[in-house]
Amino acid sequence: xxxxxxxxxxxPSSAASDVYKRQLPLMANTLKTSTAHxxxxxxxxxxxxxxxxxxxxxxxxxxxxxxNIVYECATGRxxxxxxxxxxxxxxxxxxxxxxxxxPEDKVREDVRELIERCWKTDPKERPDFTEIVQTISRFPxxxxxxxxxxx
Numbered sequence: 001x002x003x004x005x006x007x008x009x010x011x012p013s014s015a016a017s018d019v020y021k022r023q024l025p026l027m028a029n030t031l032k033t034s035t036a037h038x039x040x041x042x043x044x045x046x047x048x049x050x051x052x053x054x055x056x057x058x059x060x061x062x063x064x065x066x067x068n069i070v071y072e073c074a075t076g077r078x079x080x081x082x083x084x085x086x087x088x089x090x091x092x093x094x095x096x097x098x099x100x101x102x103p104e105d106k107v108r109e110d111v112r113e114l115i116e117r118c119w120k121t122d123p124k125e126r127p128d129f130t131e132i133v134q135t136i137s138r139f140p141x142x143x144x145x146x147x148x149x150x151x
Contacts, residue, residue, distance in 0.1 A: 043085040044068065044078055048121055051093030060123030066132065067118025071099055074107045074115070074145035096121055106147040110139060 047064035049055035068079045079099040080088045091097040098119045101107050107115075114135055120126045127135070 043088045044080050044083075046088075046092065047123070048093045048096065049123060051089040055123050058123060059129070060126045063118050063126045063129065063132070064123075066129075067115045067126075068099070070111065070118070070145070071101070071115050074111050075099075075101065075105045108143070108145060108147055110135075111145045 045065040045068045047061035049057065050061055072078055077099070080091065083091065101112055101115070114127075114132070117125075117127050118132075
């Protein structure tokens with residue numbers, strides 16, 4: 001009899017396995033139909049509900065994407081830049097992850113708060129664009145998104 005070495009990682013529970021089995025085909029279909037070509041990169045900006053179907057698609061998905069654009073402007077990094085589309089779908093849609101704002105990014109607190117509000121999982125908790133415009137209008141004039149001095 002051949003003995004296998006013990007598994008280095010625990011086997012996922014059947015409940016978690018069921019979630020993955022249900023969600024992966026939906027996420028794969030979403031990625032196929034939502035990107036015009038492979039290098040479009042739109043998965044980097046897509047809202048979780050577009051991957052999972054847990055909420056109806058609305059302008060709040062655009063708000064989530066806007067949060068990612070502000071993130072890119074503030075940090076200089078594309079959200080989930082080094083991840084393939086399926087990994088992004090898993091991280092954002094299943095694990096509810098967002099790109100990390102690092103301390104060395106020195107993102108201003110008001111900008112960070114706007115990004116995090118746009119990234120809420122439940123679209124109803126995200127601001128609408130009227131509220132976003134009001135928020136941005138309160139930002140200090142001629143000040144960078146980060147805490148560095150303007151040149």
